Amino acid sequence: MEGKKIGSNNNFVDVPIRVRYADTDRMGIVYYGTYPIYFEVGRSEYMRNKGFTYREFEEMGYNLVVVELSIRYHNSALYDDLLMVRTSITDLKSRGLTFNYRIFRDETLIVEGKTKHICVNRDKKPSLIPSGLLQVLVNGE
Amino acid sequence: MEGKKIGSNNNFVDVPIRVRYADTDRMGIVYYGTYPIYFEVGRSEYMRNKGFTYREFEEMGYNLVVVELSIRYHNSALYDDLLMVRTSITDLKSRGLTFNYRIFRDETLIVEGKTKHICVNRDKKPSLIPSGLLQVLVNGE
Amino acid sequence: MEGKKIGSNNNFVDVPIRVRYADTDRMGIVYYGTYPIYFEVGRSEYMRNKGFTYREFEEMGYNLVVVELSIRYHNSALYDDLLMVRTSITDLKSRGLTFNYRIFRDETLIVEGKTKHICVNRDKKPSLIPSGLLQVLVNGE
Amino acid sequence: MEGKKIGSNNNFVDVPIRVRYADTDRMGIVYYGTYPIYFEVGRSEYMRNKGFTYREFEEMGYNLVVVELSIRYHNSALYDDLLMVRTSITDLKSRGLTFNYRIFRDETLIVEGKTKHICVNRDKKPSLIPSGLLQVLVNGE
Numbered sequence: 001m002e003g004k005k006i007g008s009n010n011n012f013v014d015v016p017i018r019v020r021y022a023d024t025d026r027m028g029i030v031y032y033g034t035y036p037i038y039f040e041v042g043r044s045e046y047m048r049n050k051g052f053t054y055r056e057f058e059e060m061g062y063n064l065v066v067v068e069l070s071i072r073y074h075n076s077a078l079y080d081d082l083l084m085v086r087t088s089i090t091d092l093k094s095r096g097l098t099f100n101y102r103i104f105r106d107e108t109l110i111v112e113g114k115t116k117h118i119c120v121n122r123d124k125k126p127s128l129i130p131s132g133l134l135q136v137l138v139n140g141e
Numbered sequence: 142m143e144g145k146k147i148g149s150n151n152n153f154v155d156v157p158i159r160v161r162y163a164d165t166d167r168m169g170i171v172y173y174g175t176y177p178i179y180f181e182v183g184r185s186e187y188m189r190n191k192g193f194t195y196r197e198f199e200e201m202g203y204n205l206v207v208v209e210l211s212i213r214y215h216n217s218a219l220y221d222d223l224l225m226v227r228t229s230i231t232d233l234k235s236r237g238l239t240f241n242y243r244i245f246r247d248e249t250l251i252v253e254g255k256t257k258h259i260c261v262n263r264d265k266k267p268s269l270i271p272s273g274l275l276q277v278l279v280n281g282e
Numbered sequence: 283m284e285g286k287k288i289g290s291n292n293n294f295v296d297v298p299i300r301v302r303y304a305d306t307d308r309m310g311i312v313y314y315g316t317y318p319i320y321f322e323v324g325r326s327e328y329m330r331n332k333g334f335t336y337r338e339f340e341e342m343g344y345n346l347v348v349v350e351l352s353i354r355y356h357n358s359a360l361y362d363d364l365l366m367v368r369t370s371i372t373d374l375k376s377r378g379l380t381f382n383y384r385i386f387r388d389e390t391l392i393v394e395g396k397t398k399h400i401c402v403n404r405d406k407k408p409s410l411i412p413s414g415l416l417q418v419l420v421n422g423e
Numbered sequence: 424m425e426g427k428k429i430g431s432n433n434n435f436v437d438v439p440i441r442v443r444y445a446d447t448d449r450m451g452i453v454y455y456g457t458y459p460i461y462f463e464v465g466r467s468e469y470m471r472n473k474g475f476t477y478r479e480f481e482e483m484g485y486n487l488v489v490v491e492l493s494i495r496y497h498n499s500a501l502y503d504d505l506l507m508v509r510t511s512i513t514d515l516k517s518r519g520l521t522f523n524y525r526i527f528r529d530e531t532l533i534v535e536g537k538t539k540h541i542c543v544n545r546d547k548k549p550s551l552i553p554s555g556l557l558q559v560l561v562n563g564e
Binding site: 303304306307308309310311313315360361 | 444445447448450451452454456501502
């Protein structure tokens with residue numbers, strides 16, 4: 001948003017997210033089920049940063065279906081906090097991959113988690129990740 | 142859920158909704174943007190009660206696209222409240238209709254609102270509502 | 283909703299959830315981040331079934347803060363599906379517990395997961411779960 | 424996010440929003456109930472742009488409670504679209520105000536709407552908007 005920009009190095013991509021009122025619950029903090037949405041923003045911007053978008057990927061006929069999700073909650077985030085989602089890839093294989101996420105408010109770790117995905121084609125069958133894309137995912141264009 | 146059942150007469154259909162923690166915000170009440178979702182549940186159960194489901198309607202190649210929404214907020218609803226969504230139809234026309242909603246907690250009116258819809262076909266073009274369905278919407282089967 | 287009721291035995295509580303349009307995404311299936319909300323409904327109804335509500339628990343000054351979440355996705359759920367959330371407790375300890383969830387559409391397992399919680403008091407400090415409540419959680423009243 | 428920045432003039436504030444996967448539904452477009460959340464982002468950034476945040480406003484003991492919402496839907500928005508929310512204030516009074524919103528994708532108007540708010544104090548009673556804040560809302564600091 002204002003001031004903080006999307007950053008990256010070879011290993012990770014950082015994207016800022018401003019906590020919305022809708023994201024909070026009556027405990028006054030970000031609802032535990034909001035973080036999977038922040039993760040989705042993280043991996044979406046990861047791919048954009050590497051040179052193609054997840055939307056383009058889908059338009060080619062593929063999906064990265066989520067098969068596992070895990071989150072560890074360390075600290076609470078509050079309305080209007082400016083969080084940073086740091087996304088990286090581990091376990092990149094021919095048919096799937098795992099995204100790792102760490103969400104910070106300044107130096108404070110809020111949550112960390114990962115999502116494991118498999119690649120499926122138009123027929124919803126497991127598929128090889130197109131090889132050109134594999135390279136981009138790791139190295140960028 | 143427990144105890145309260147879906148009721149109806151010729152004019153309206155009542156459906157209970159239990160407020161989820163996810164529906165609340167840090168003010169401790171149901172987030173203002175949650176009510177359109179409750180409305181969707183109301184009109185979905187209205188159609189089921191009249192004898193066909195909105196899912197079947199979509200499978201026939203139609204959508205009831207929302208073109209207008211309005212809500213007036215009268216009172217707050219809280220986590221775990223058992224609300225009643227009362228849905229009726231007004232302004233049923235050949236190419237569209239308006240759903241009306243009133244949401245209560247016991248005798249207390251929480252919100253009231255309406256959604257105006259037009260019928261579109263597979264090509265996303267405005268379409269006549271299939272005549273058989275028109276009858277069902279008003280009278281039930 | 284209609285027909286299916288909340289069931290339970292000593293070990294688990296079943297609660298039906300109708301998939302809302304809002305719960306789906308453009309893949310045409312339930313969004314992966316919707317399931318933590320279904321889990322919340324599951325544990326909320328588990329507690330109600332055992333004889334006190336999570337709302338009462340909070341009104342006594344306690345929260346069951348989520349510290350870990352994990353989900354394995356087996357099959358897709360669709361709009362208007364009537365799902366069954368089966369919730370049980372494992373690892374009940376003096377200061378926390380784990381809820382387990384399995385979500386079915388008829389005999390088909392859609393997802394399974396768990397949430398690990400610790401009990402905190404009004405000062406947001408880790409706290410013993412009140413002993414009376416501990417008993418209820420396991421045995422019901 | 425990348426490239427487009429928050430802009431403003433005396434009359435309105437523009438804020439970009441990237442459509443998330445979570446925001447879409449099985450029709451493949453942004454769910455109709457997502458727009459109230461985008462409106463919330465719009466008015467939140469409007470206030471930040473004028474020199475104080477809604478979070479600070481709440482910390483002073485006030486809330487701008489929503490009493491009315493209306494939306495007209497003109498065109499669909501899609502996953503990954505970069506939308507622009509243009510927010511302005513009309514009908515600023517001593518005890519309340521109305522925010523107006525127009526959401527665009529490039530030159531295409533997606534939706535327009537408004538939310539009417541009243542100011543309440545810590546006791547949830549209607550209250551005068553603090554006079555300093557009134558000025559800021561209109562003119563900026």
